[in-house]
Amino acid sequence: MKSNAKGYKPPAHGGNDHSKGRDSLISEGIPMTEEGAEKIKQFTATKGLTSAEAKDLLLRHGRNELPEKKKPKWLIFAEQLWQPMPIMIWIAAITEAGISNWPDMAILLTIQFVNAGLGYYEVTKAGDAVAALKKSLKPLATVKRDGKWSNIDAADLVPNDLVLLAAGSAIPADCLVNEGTIEVDQSALTGESMAVTMYKGSSCKMGSTVYRGEVEATVEYTGANTFFGKTAALLQEGDELGNLQKVLLNIVIVLVVLSFTFSGIVFGYLLGSGIGVTETISFTVVLIVASIPVAIEIVCTTTLALGSKELSKHGAIVTRLAAIEDMAGMTMLCSDKTGTLTMNKMMIQEETPIYWTGENQYSVLRYAAMAAKWHEPARDALDTMVLGQADLKSLDTIEQLDYMPFDPIVKRTEGTIRDLKTGKVFKATKGAPHVLLHLCADEEVKHRCEADVTKLGQRGIRALAVARTDDNGQFRMLGLLTFLDPPRHDTKETIHRAVSYGVEVKMITGDHLLIAMETARMLDLGDRVVGREGVVPLIRGAEGLPSLDPETKKAPENLAKNYGDYIRKGHGFAQVFPEHKFLIVQCLRELGYKTGMTGDGVNDAPALKRADVGIAVAGATDAARAASDIVLTEEGLSTIIEGLIISRCIFQRMKNFITYRIAATLQLLIFFFIAVLALKPNDYMPSDWETKEGFGDEWPSYFKLPVLMLMLITMLNDGTLISVGYDNVTPSRYPNAWNLPVLFLVASVLALVALISSLILLYLCLDSWNSGSAMKGLGLGDLTYGQITTAMYLKVSISDFLTLFSARTHDGFFWSSMPSPILMGAAMLSLFLSTMLACFWPDSSVDDQSVEGMANHTPRQLAVFIWLWCLAWWFVQDAAKVALYWWMEKYNIFGINDSAHVKDALTSADDNMSSKNPMLIDEEAGSSLKKSLLSH
Secondary structure, three states, rough: OOOOOOOOOOOOOOOOOOOOHHHHHHOOOOOOOOHHHHHHHOOOOOOOOHHHHHHHHHHEEEEOOOOOOOHHHHHHHHHHHHHHHHHHHHHHHHHHHHHHHHHHHHHHHHHHHHHHHHHHHHHHHHHHHHHHHOOOOOOEEEEEOOEEEEEEEEOOOOOOEEEEEEEOOOOOOOOEEOOOOEEEEEEHHHOOOEEEEEEOOOEEEEOOOOEEEEEEEEEOOOOOHHHHHHHHHOOOOOOOOHHHHHHHHHHHHHHHHHHHHHHHHHHHHHHHHHOHHHHHHHHHHHHHHHOOOOHHHHHHHHHHHHHHHHHHHHOOEEOHHHHHHHHHOOOEEEEEHHHHHHHHOOEEEEOOEEEOOOHHHHHHHHHHHOOOOOOOOOOOOOHHHHHHHHHHHHHEEEEEEEEOOOOOOOOEEEEEEOOOOOOEEEEEEOOOOHHHHEEEHHHHHHHHHHHHHHHHOOOOOOOEEEEEEEEOEEEEEHHHEEOOOOOOOHHHHHHHHHOOOOOOEEEOOOOOOHHHHHHHHHHOOOHHHHHOOEEEEEOOOOOOOOOOOOOOOOOOOHHHHHHHHHHOOOOOOOOOOOOHHHHHHHHHHHOOOOOEEEEHHHHHHHHHHHHHHHEEOOOHHHHHHHHHHHEEEOOOOOOHHHHHHHHHHHHHHHHHHHHHHHHHHHHHHHHHHHHHHHOOOHHHHOOOHHHHOOOOOOOOOOOOHHHHHHHHHHHHHHHHHHHHHHOOOOOOOOOOOOOHHHHHHHHHHHHHHHHHHHHHHHHHHHHHHHHHHHHHOOOOOOHHHHHHHHHHHHHHHHHHHHHHHHOOOOOOHHOOOOOOOHHHHHHHHHHHHHHHHHHOOOOOOEEEEEEEEHHHHOOOHHHHHHHHHHHHHHHHHHHHHHHHHHHHHHHHHHHOOOOOOOHHHOOOOHHHHHOOHHHHHHHHHHHHHHHHHOOO
16 A cells, blocks of 8 residues: 555546545545534635734644654663663672672673663664654645745645645645545555545545645644544554563563572571671572573573574564564454555456457457557556556557547546558547446446446446447447456465464455455455355444544543454454554454554554554555564565464474573572572581591582582573574464463473482482492492582583473473474583583682582593483483373363464354354345445
């Protein structure tokens, strides 16, 4: 629906003469009300204003431009540093500074500002959408002031100004036609693919383009009060915390609460045990920092960024990374029709009713071309359509003697033709069927043609009549060329694939109800009913849709409650305006559907902005692209399905990482909590430890790992786990949704098994000096405290990565899905470095704690034992996970088997078997409406 000043749409042809009826339905933006009709009757054309009057009105109404709420950029950036997650990082960084741990503080601050930068980039996109619309509000306007015509900045227009609207000019404000008629291309506002005839009192909307004619008009509304202004105002609404941010925030809050709870208990216990205040604070801070997943947002953002690159290869540019996660959970896809589902280009159809013996579509197209300037560039879309499919080479033997161009009153064109072969002269004409029938005398043909036009009109198909004169100079109707804006070649398949992936599709268009119903049938957008050929679409009109409050511009209260049933059951909506699209999307979101919206025009921008996922198709206007989260660069909608599959793969990768991260955090936090309270190293010292060779210094009263080791675990594991963005995953057949109870339960089971294995290993290592210990039985006895420290460092490092390999396959065993080579390579690199560090760490004291490389002393095979220990428990961990999923799926624990609204989205055919199907009742009512429309 992209408006183009150089490529206007032609006037409406075909069907009965219901131009005025259509104008009353479309040009006012909503169905004509008694109040609106009375308003036109009372309309008095202005004679123009004086400069003083204009100045006064300008002060009262403001400039004819969009209102803009701008925040300073420094404030936008500052807000990114003062939210719940950043506050937690600030606390951690300040605490690190308090204990003079400058390297860790620097790492936290780096994460802080990187996150703030990413957030700043996303927030500033809303301003880009408004800026794109503002560019369209700066045309010049020809206005009469002080009795003289002059060109002024359209931003200085005021209500009651007298303006000139001429062919080729953009309409600078909402205006009422004074006298006469003009043809207006308002496809960028309404989706109506043909130009609309405007009469006295008709409202021409800002953002439309004058296609043909010239009239004087009275300015009715300016700036934010115009339909175009409402569009920009709607774009400034809808800023909210992204779904992924909410999920991550909830996860972090839970983990932080657990961290502070367990750390607080440990803090009190250590103080009560006589440990020094400084040492207690130092350990508690380390425990808190280690258990807060500060890198979780960075890894998820990186995964999304990698996914956006993958999407770009398929012709989809992502402008808001979190939209990828939203798209994975999309359950409802609302799509504009003109230019999105269809090609926004009128094309001749095969169906060609013939009324003169011997003629066919080929010959009728030739005569239609004779009623145009076929030697010159096409003058409008109808000529482009005809001349593009007629055999113009065969017209080399035809000479055009005279030509009558199209006139909105006459509604036809005519060419006077001489056949150079025979010398015969005749006239060929093309135009509205009812106009050409008045030229023909054959009553039988007239009745046949009228019946055909009615049938075509009931299907939303337009018709162009073609006639010529016979040897007696009498016009004979040759036939009807049927045409419509056809669907894109891949649209029908795209809809079928979307439904197969659990996504329901709804069509939303400003185009005519009849056209919308025919398009829906062609796309199989409807319900199948026994005894009926094809589908039965339920297309809603604008009369039952909500509207914004005229004063506050806000959605009505109880939107979902009052309009949810009406909107939910419709397969599509016709003759709607931008605010309707916006409110349809809003209502579906309030009903609980993760809603996507596709479009290409200014009229789609508010809904694109409001949707969970706004998708601008190829060739979209600047406003639509700026308001969207994803911009398609290739023609057609098949890219959306590819994007859906890719986004679900990305969702699985993020889910895998988050499950791992929760499990790793819980394992580490609770391990230290239990180890401090229950496994005191000095309780396991032999009574004669001072005389034991190689025992070393006295063991501490509680177990801990040095800060450096904890940071190495975080850097090597979380750092290399960015490669999870390249992992092999299987996309879900249904929309993805975050089920945090399930996520935490699975992570808890994974953490529990890893925790048990860590505690048992710590006990075995501490007990290695006892004569009957298991470690001595394995030939691994008499471990120094420095070896125990590095052994536990290696155990935690290995368990973390193995936990990821278990988490990534969900309800399957870890071998059911092969990891990608990149993830496997990253894991091998991380585990190799961790093993080398544990084996060859120099004998030293780190944070006043003894650390020794396992390979530096006997038993040198300790590292091998740690590896075998971790692998053995990995099988136990994976089996526990599979058993947990089996139990949850069998009893639908935490609604694990429920997919968000999938059952509603995938309508069962059994529900449509009844002859009292409400779809059929509504269609019958729709037929009555169609008949009334065709009677205008």
